[in-house]
Structures are given as structure tokens and as C-alpha cells.
Amino acid sequence: MRQPSLTSTASYQALQSHAKDAQQWQMRDLFAQDPQRFERLSSEAAGLFLDYSKNRLDGRTLALLANLARERGVEKLRDAMFNGDKINLTEHRAVLHTALRAPKDKQITVDGQDITADVHSVLARIRTFSDAVRNGQWLGHTGKEITDIVNIGIGGSDLGPKMVCLALRQFAHPRLSMHFVSNVDGHDMDAALSRVNPETTLFIIASKTFTTAETMMNANTARQWFLKNASEAALAKHFVAVSTNVEAIKKFGIDPDNMFPFWDWVGGRYSVWSAIGLPVALCAGYGYFADFLAGAHALDEHFRTAPIEENLPMILALVGFWNREFLGCPSVSIAPYHQDLNRFPAYLQQLEMESNGKRVTRAGDTIADYETCPVIWGDVGTNGQHAYFQLLHQGTDVTPMDFIAALRPAHEFQNHHAALLANCFAQSEAFMKGKTADEVRADLAGQDPAEIERLVPHKTFPGNRPSNTILMEYLTPATLGALIALYEHKTFVQGALWDVNSFDQWGVELGKVLAKKIEAELNGEAQPAQHDGSTNGLIARAKAAV
Numbered sequence: 001m002r003q004p005s006l007t008s009t010a011s012y013q014a015l016q017s018h019a020k021d022a023q024q025w026q027m028r029d030l031f032a033q034d035p036q037r038f039e040r041l042s043s044e045a046a047g048l049f050l051d052y053s054k055n056r057l058d059g060r061t062l063a064l065l066a067n068l069a070r071e072r073g074v075e076k077l078r079d080a081m082f083n084g085d086k087i088n089l090t091e092h093r094a095v096l097h098t099a100l101r102a103p104k105d106k107q108i109t110v111d112g113q114d115i116t117a118d119v120h121s122v123l124a125r126i127r128t129f130s131d132a133v134r135n136g137q138w139l140g141h142t143g144k145e146i147t148d149i150v151n152i153g154i155g156g157s158d159l160g161p162k163m164v165c166l167a168l169r170q171f172a173h174p175r176l177s178m179h180f181v182s183n184v185d186g187h188d189m190d191a192a193l194s195r196v197n198p199e200t201t202l203f204i205i206a207s208k209t210f211t212t213a214e215t216m217m218n219a220n221t222a223r224q225w226f227l228k229n230a231s232e233a234a235l236a237k238h239f240v241a242v243s244t245n246v247e248a249i250k251k252f253g254i255d256p257d258n259m260f261p262f263w264d265w266v267g268g269r270y271s272v273w274s275a276i277g278l279p280v281a282l283c284a285g286y287g288y289f290a291d292f293l294a295g296a297h298a299l300d301e302h303f304r305t306a307p308i309e310e311n312l313p314m315i316l317a318l319v320g321f322w323n324r325e326f327l328g329c330p331s332v333s334i335a336p337y338h339q340d341l342n343r344f345p346a347y348l349q350q351l352e353m354e355s356n357g358k359r360v361t362r363a364g365d366t367i368a369d370y371e372t373c374p375v376i377w378g379d380v381g382t383n384g385q386h387a388y389f390q391l392l393h394q395g396t397d398v399t400p401m402d403f404i405a406a407l408r409p410a411h412e413f414q415n416h417h418a419a420l421l422a423n424c425f426a427q428s429e430a431f432m433k434g435k436t437a438d439e440v441r442a443d444l445a446g447q448d449p450a451e452i453e454r455l456v457p458h459k460t461f462p463g464n465r466p467s468n469t470i471l472m473e474y475l476t477p478a479t480l481g482a483l484i485a486l487y488e489h490k491t492f493v494q495g496a497l498w499d500v501n502s503f504d505q506w507g508v509e510l511g512k513v514l515a516k517k518i519e520a521e522l523n524g525e526a527q528p529a530q531h532d533g534s535t536n537g538l539i540a541r542a543k544a545a546v
Contacts, residue, residue: 153180173283299486
């Protein structure tokens with residue numbers, strides 16, 4: 001159904017008018033004028049606390065944003081998603097990653113079929129298999145225990161399980177080392193295979209169709225490497241599949257009993273809760289994997305039931321929408337102040353940019369009068385402070401930030417954790433307050449007056465730069481599940497506001513199609529096609545280098 005243009009809605013126009021005033025606001029003044037600002041502009045649910053008071057907004061802003069969400073039908077679309085309606089319009093699919101973490105007694109239907117039993121059947125198989133590997137019952141072909149697990153996938157089949165396994169490092173099985181191969185670049189596979197023993201390695205091939213080009217190239221390379229040391233009969237003890245293509249996995253040498261399926265209503269970047277999360281269950285154990293699912297489900301229930309004004313994903317999405325649409329911020333930097341979340345920014349890059357990096361509406365109309373998804377990027381603090389925070393503090397663009405931290409560490413070095421949190425909180429304060437010319441002069445008092453004035457512009461910080469801070473007590477499987485679900489639903493809400501389909505990714509396809517043609521040319525399997533002059537020149541240089 002074609003919606004009215006976003007910019008034509010009464011609530012959007014009210015926000016445009018309001019933004020003319022807000023663009024002049026200084027956050028220092030907003031805090032000075034309202035001693036209760038932090039209490040009023042913070043909220044918590046499912047083990048997460050969100051402070052969004054360091055944004056250039058007030059209660060009126062939030063009320064207008066909530067009106068926009070209602071006018072755009074965000075709640076109605078949310079309910080349609082949870083009900084299993086086919087809201088992925090271009091692929092005629094339901095969007096039910098939330099069903100993957102729902103309890104057994106919750107009935108969820110797709111095309112009239114209750115899918116909950118199917119989900120929990122696969123979870124039971126994951127539990128049985130992961131328990132067998134972890135307790136030493138599953139042995140390699142020479143009778144040795146598994147010591148290394150190599151996950152071969154790409155996109156969501158790599159980013160999700162890799163990020164989660166790294167984040168749950170403290171819960172990892174001491175015997176099992178996790179490795180992830182995604183890049184078609186042979187250096188990635190070479191690095192992984194150089195660290196493992198074929199007698200004690202288990203490979204997980206993650207491809208729904210078992211035809212994903214990059215994944216299957218890597219899978220076949222791993223197969224060939226393994227067969228240098230073992231017979232084809234041994235493949236079944238060392239290769240399992242997350243897939244639905246039974247014939248293809250049998251041909252590969254994988255026992256169909258060791259195929260873990262998932263469904264077309266699970267998008268790749270939303271799939272870590274499915275059998276794609278098998279590495280997580282192997283690494284941390286099924287009990288912690290279940291906690292991970294439960295934490296996400298707790299956030300799902302909050303998102304499904306809480307009013308907009310108290311709803312964490314709604315708030316996070318609306319604040320981000322405000323910064324993007326009305327304050328002109330072209331990117332968002334993610335700053336986890338927790339080393340174990342070092343792959344979380346990369347995970348969010350795919351989640352948000354592949355979901356909402358679109359230029360047409362759900363009805364297929366070109367978007368010409370507003371912006372959609374900002375660029376998502378970042379790194380862990382405090383590393384980022386010594387890399388790119390200079391630009392964020394004094395550069396010409398304003399980049400909102402999400403600071404993420406655990407109040408308690410999983411280590412015993414308390415002085416380290418105090419320093420970490422001090423840096424996290426200080427940076428959010430510095431971005432908000434900045435440093436005025438008079439404050440610089442006061443710091444330099446007693447020095448040569450001419451030298452002071454020369455330094456003032458260089459040491460002045462404009463401040464007024466927005467940020468959110470997300471806190472949890474500990475980084476546990478449950479709080480990690482809730483954190484990921486928070487950003488999933490934030491992405492959903494923003495997609496609904498922009499009227500884009502957040503659940504397809506056609507932009508990934510064009511380059512893949514062209515790559516197949518060029519690969520055949522580079523390998524001498526096809527005659528050179530007529531490309532542009534640059535591409536022809538690059539192909540010629542590559543062929544000459546062979």
C-alpha cells in the first residue's frame with residue numbers, strides 16, 4: 001500500500017518547524033534549565049539502561065516524534081511483523097526472527113501453520129549436537145575429541161555468530177577454539193587452516209541454499225584440504241551444514257542427520273538466533289545460548305507492548321531519526337566500551353545499512369526529499385579515542401554516538417574498569433559540553449597573552465554533539481541478546497518511518513552477477529566481454545600478472 005510521502009505528513013512538518021528552534025539550542029543550557037533532565041530522558045528494560053539526555057531535544061521533540069511514529073503506522077506494522085504477516089513485500093515473506101527466541105508455549109503461525117514446534121525441534125537438535133561435541137562424545141574420524149571449530153559463511157552467517165562468540169568469550173569452552181572464514185580471499189582460509197588439525201577440526205558450512213558463491217568456494221577448499229589427510233567417508237565426522245538443501249549436502253559428503261535447517265522468514269542479518277547460531281551453542285554451551293535467546297525475547301516483549309514514549313527501541317530509533325532528518329547528521333559512530341564487543345560495530349553496519357540503505361519506498365517510489373540510513377561505523381573505546389575522536393570533537397561534521405558499557409567487569413582488574421568507565425562517561429560529557437574560548441583562556445592563564453589568543457581557536461571544542469549511553473550490569477548472554485534485539489527493533493522502526501523495506505537486500509546482487517562474468521574471463525573460461533575502459537584495463541593487468 002502506498003503511504004503518503006513522509007515529508008507531506010502533518011507530524012513531519014510540525015517537526016520541521018520545531019527543528020528551526022532546536023538547531024539553536026545548546027545542550028549545556030538544556031541541562032542547566034532542567035535539573036531532572038537525566039531522569040526524564042532515560043529509560044530501562046530487559047536489563048538495559050538507555051540515557052538519551054545528551055541529545056539536542058526536549059519533551060516537545062519527543063512528543064512530536066511519537067506523533068510521527070503513530071501517523072506512519074509504526075505500531076501497526078510492528079504488530080503485523082509479530083503476527084507473521086508478509087511484510088517483506090518484494091520477497092513475499094514473513095519476518096519472524098522474533099519467533100526464533102519465543103518460548104515453546106507461544107503459538108506463532110505462518111500461512112496458517114504453527115511454526116513454534118519447528119523452531120524448538122531445531123533447537124533440540126542444536127542442543128543434542130552441541131552437548132555431544134562439548135562433552136567429548138562426538139569424535140573425529142581417528143577417535144580424537146574436537147578442539148577447533150571453523151564456521152564458513154558470509155554476511156549474517158558470519159558476522160552474527162562471530163560477534164556473539166567473541167562477546168561471550170568468558171563463557172567459552174576451554175577445549176574449543178572458534179575460527180570464522182567468510183572472505184573469498186584465500187588468505188582468510190589459509191590463516192584458519194594453518195591453525196587447525198584435520199583430525200580434531202569440525203567445519204560448519206552455513207548456507208541456506210548451499211549455493212552461496214563465496215561460502216561454497218571456501219567450503220570446497222576446506223573439503224579438499226581435509227581429504228589430503230582422510231577418506232571421503234570421514235567427511236561426515238568433520239563437516240556439518242546449516243542449510244535446507246539436502247541433496248547438495250549429501251553430494252558434498254555431509255550426513256543429512258547433521259543438517260540444521262532454518263526458514264525463508266529468517267533474513268540473514270537477523271539469523272544468529274537460528275541454526276546459524278550453532279557456533280554460539282558450541283562455544284558457550286546450549287544453556288547460555290538459551291539465555292541469549294531469552295534476553296532477546298524479553299526485549300521483544302517490551303518492544304511489542306510498551307507505549308512509544310517508554311519503549312527503548314522506539315526511543316532509540318526516534319532520536320536517531322531526529323538527528324538524521326532534522327539535524328543533518330550523516331553518520332552514527334558506535335563506541336562499545338567493552339573489548340569483548342569489538343565486532344559489534346561491524347555487526348550493526350550490516351544490520352542497519354543493509355536493512356535501511358534504500359532509495360525507494362515500499363511501494364517502489366524513488367525517495368527524493370528526505371534521507372534514509374546514516375553510515376554506521378565505529379570501534380571499541382578507548383581505542384577510538386586515539387584514532388578518530390579528534391574528528392568527532394572538532395571536525396566539520398556532527399556525528400552522533402552510541403556509547404555502550406557494562407557497569408561490572410568479568411575480570412578482577414578493578415582499576416582498569418574504573419579507568420574504562422571514566423573514559424566512557426567523560427567522552428559523552430565532552431561531546432555534549434565542549435570547551436568555550438573563555439574556558440581555554442582560563443586554563444592558559446599566566447601565559448603570554450598573545451600566545452593564549454593564538455591557541456584559543458585550536459583548543460576550543462564546539463560541543464553540542466549528541467550521544468546515547470547504553471548500560472548493562474554485566475555483559476551476559478541475556479543482556480547481549482537484549483542489546484542485539486534493541487538494535488534490530490530500532491532498525492525496524494526507522495525503516496517504517498522512512499517507508500523502506502528493511503528486509504530485502506537487492507543492492508548486494510549486481511556486483512555478484514558481474515563478478516561471475518569477470519571471474520570466468522580471468523580464468524580463461526570465457527571470452528573478454530565489453531566492459532568500460534577502466535574495467536577492461538584492470539582485467540588485462542590482472543591476466544598479465546598471472
